[in-house]
Amino acid sequence: MRSxxxxxxxxxxxxxxxxxxxGDKANRAEYxxxxxxxEPEDVDERGLWESFDExxxxxxxxxxxxxxxxxxQYMKDVLCRSVGDDRCNATRIYVVRNNAFNASMAPNGMxxxxxxxxxxxxxxxxxxxxxxxxxxxxEQRHSLQLFKRLRSGSDIASIVxxxxxxxxxxxxxxxxxxxxxxxxxxxxxxxxxxxxxSPYASRAAADIWVxxxxxxxxxxxxxxxxxxxxxxxxxxxxxxxxxxxxxxARATAEHAxxxxxxxxxxxxxxxxxxxxxxxxxxxxxxxxxxKFILDQMGGDQWRPIHYVMQxxxxxxxxxxxDLVTAEEAYRTAIEAGSTRPEAWRGxxxxxxxxxxxxxxxxxxxxxxxxxxDAPDAPMMQMMIKGS
Amino acid sequence: xxxxxxxxxxxxxxxxxxxxAPAEARWRxxxxxxxxxxxxxxxxxxxxxxxxxxxxxxxxRSEIWTTEGTQxxxxxxxxxxxxxxxxxKRRQRKRNPLPEFxxxxxPTDLVEWYEDTANIVLGGSLFExxxxxxxxxxxxxxxxxxxxxTGGDNVARLGEVRAAIIDEKLYLISxxxxxxxxxxRYITGVRAMMDNARFE
Numbered sequence: 040m041r042s043x044x045x046x047x048x049x050x051x052x053x054x055x056x057x058x059x060x061x062g063d064k065a066n067r068a069e070y071x072x073x074x075x076x077x078e079p080e081d082v083d084e085r086g087l088w089e090s091f092d093e094x095x096x097x098x099x100x101x102x103x104x105x106x107x108x109x110x111x112q113y114m115k116d117v118l119c120r121s122v123g124d125d126r127c128n129a130t131r132i133y134v135v136r137n138n139a140f141n142a143s144m145a146p147n148g149m150x151x152x153x154x155x156x157x158x159x160x161x162x163x164x165x166x167x168x169x170x171x172x173x174x175x176x177x178e179q180r181h182s183l184q185l186f187k188r189l190r191s192g193s194d195i196a197s198i199v200x201x202x203x204x205x206x207x208x209x210x211x212x213x214x215x216x217x218x219x220x221x222x223x224x225x226x227x228x229x230x231x232x233x234x235x236x237s238p239y240a241s242r243a244a245a246d247i248w249v250x251x252x253x254x255x256x257x258x259x260x261x262x263x264x265x266x267x268x269x270x271x272x273x274x275x276x277x278x279x280x281x282x283x284x285x286x287x288a289r290a291t292a293e294h295a296x297x298x299x300x301x302x303x304x305x306x307x308x309x310x311x312x313x314x315x316x317x318x319x320x321x322x323x324x325x326x327x328x329x330k331f332i333l334d335q336m337g338g339d340q341w342r343p344i345h346y347v348m349q350x351x352x353x354x355x356x357x358x359x360x361d362l363v364t365a366e367e368a369y370r371t372a373i374e375a376g377s378t379r380p381e382a383w384r385g386x387x388x389x390x391x392x393x394x395x396x397x398x399x400x401x402x403x404x405x406x407x408x409x410x411x412d413a414p415d416a417p418m419m420q421m422m423i424k425g426s
Numbered sequence: 427x428x429x430x431x432x433x434x435x436x437x438x439x440x441x442x443x444x445x446x447a448p449a450e451a452r453w454r455x456x457x458x459x460x461x462x463x464x465x466x467x468x469x470x471x472x473x474x475x476x477x478x479x480x481x482x483x484x485x486x487r488s489e490i491w492t493t494e495g496t497q498x499x500x501x502x503x504x505x506x507x508x509x510x511x512x513x514x515k516r517r518q519r520k521r522n523p524l525p526e527f528x529x530x531x532x533p534t535d536l537v538e539w540y541e542d543t544a545n546i547v548l549g550g551s552l553f554e555x556x557x558x559x560x561x562x563x564x565x566x567x568x569x570x571x572x573x574x575x576t577g578g579d580n581v582a583r584l585g586e587v588r589a590a591i592i593d594e595k596l597y598l599i600s601x602x603x604x605x606x607x608x609x610x611r612y613i614t615g616v617r618a619m620m621d622n623a624r625f626e
Contacts, residue, residue, distance in 0.1 A: 102576070103552065264520045322542045324525045355538065357528060392532055414557050415534055418569060421560035422532070425567075 064298040068235035070123045084146070084180075091147040098133050098151065105134040105154065105312075113308045114152065114170070121167035122174050122233045130174060138319040140251070144173040146180065157309060158316040159250070159332060163301025164234070164243035171230035171237075179225060227287055240298035248284035254331045255280075261327035310344065314381060317348045326356050343377035350385045354392075362393045380410035387419075396426035440500070440544060440577075440585075440602065453478040456491065465489040467505030468626040469564060469597055474615030477501065485515055497579075499603045499612055507596035513543045522546050529594035533569035534558065536589050536596070541573070548577060563590035563597055564625045574605070584609040588620040599623065 079085040098104065105111075114134060119127035130148045137153040144150050150173050160166045227244075234241045259266040313336070320329050329352055337345040350368035353361040369386035372379075383406035390399030400423045407419055456462060456473045463470050465488050480490045484502075491501040504513065512524040525542050528535075537558050544553040553575040561570035568590025576582045585602030601616040603609040 262520050322545045324523055388532060418534055418558040418560055
């Protein structure tokens with residue numbers, strides 16, 4: 040059964056090869072040979088697939104799922120461009136509203152991508168590398184290996200990681216089964232190979248981990264705790280981000296290519312969602328890291344939406360000096376042409392809190408014109424009247 | 427998946443994070459019509475029907491009541507929360523710090539503050555504000571809001587909160603219960619209790 044499927048898979052891979060557009064970057068590598076065995080093969084794997092099918096049914100009806108066709112089709116397209124058309128069709132991607140930086144892969148081909156991850160990617164090539172990483176857990180059947188090891192009871196660390204759900208590398212990262220460190224490295228290297236064979240720029244992969252370290256440094260400083268991510272504790276199931284960025288940079292240096300980053304495509308697709316995703320991040324009471332994410336997102340090309348986010352960031356912390364910064368940010372966004380109701384809401388509330396009630400009421404009135412059905416409309420009307 | 431793992435390791439519902447040691451908590455009957463001062467303050471409420479109050483306090487500034495167990499009906503009173511304090515006990519100060527109360531918060535800021543606290547405790551963006559209305563508490567202007575969420579036990583819950591800042595301190599009454607049956611069964615009495623709360 041196995042060999043038959045594998046042969047069929049190889050045939051599909053060969054048949055599809057001409058469909059992959061070559062020549063869009065100068066020195067594009069070949070995809071690794073695709074064995075294509077995506078059906079569960081033995082009792083273990085069938086059982087594992089079935090239990091995850093059940094989980095997938097729950098995920099598919101979850102209210103945290105983002106169902107818009109546009110973003111879902113986009114994710115699929117990026118995965119296909121990253122790992123090749125023959126591979127990508129074996130998976131289903133679910134985009135979930137969750138502010139943690141994470142993506143996960145189940146053995147039955149269900150991939151979950153958190154909105155918190157999408158908030159932190161700067162371009163399509165970075166997203167492609169993460170999706171490729173998750174995909175290779177699936178292709179290399181890491182959860183099956185882990186499951187077998189768990190059952191034989193010999194690998195204490197993997198039992199612990201499944202039962203306790205250790206936050207990986209202490210970055211709140213938690214893959215499906217908490218794949219172990221070697222598996223994570225294997226997946227990283229495989230995703231570097233995919234990226235080299237894809238139209239994307241290979242070096243995008245290493246950038247993600249450098250930023251993750253910087254983000255956590257910012258958080259650590261604010262919370263007055265030790266900085267992490269530079270070394271791998273024995274308990275950690277992912278390699279330390281610093282180690283990851285280093286070996287990924289080495290791997291991608293081998294494929295020194297001039298591929299595409301897809302800045303614009305990524306920006307256009309994510310723009311309608313970014314404010315919501317950023318609001319979710321702000322709920323974590325995580326000012327320094329949120330500011331870091333915003334600065335990275337805006338780079339040297341701040342658009343009106345970024346100023347609205349800046350306003351929200353400072354208004355929520357709400358120190359007297361923060362209210363000054365917030366007011367300025369909202370006004371900049373509005374002057375630059377933002378028509379988002381959130382800009383007026385934020386400006387109005389900031390002014391009110393700074394006891395500039397008259398102007399605050401005016402801004403809130405504009406907010407209500409733009410969003411008459413907002414859940415907080417009755418409260419806003421009361422605040423306008425009371426001013 | 428991460429959600430499922432995280433949730434099972436973390437909070438099933440807000441209630442489970444509040445009750446410090448249920449095994450040690452003792453319950454005392456509050457009979458229908460009884461007037462009681464709550465949460466060591468001068469805020470007086472009238473029980474609309476028979477309720478039970480816990481003798482153990484989740485924090486020194488709060489008090490918990492229930493009729494059928496806190497997972498099914500949870501009525502919380504918070505009083506005199508001061509500048510810089512948090513709604514719940516700070517359990518993970520470094521990893522998941524809770525947002526602090528500030529007396530210059532607007533009514534809408536209170537709603538966001540409650541929402542953020544709940545989301546941090548529940549671990550995600552599960553908590554959703556459904557409606558925000560102006561209201562009074564003990565004769566002082568404040569806010570009344572409704573929310574919904576589904577916790578790690580996969581039970582959909584609804585909740586309502588009445589809150590006001592009085593003399594720079596926060597007073598807050600919250601009620602939550604499963605959407606199926608329990609919420610509707612008790613909410614009318616709870617709203618009346620919020621409306622009639624007074625300061626001695």
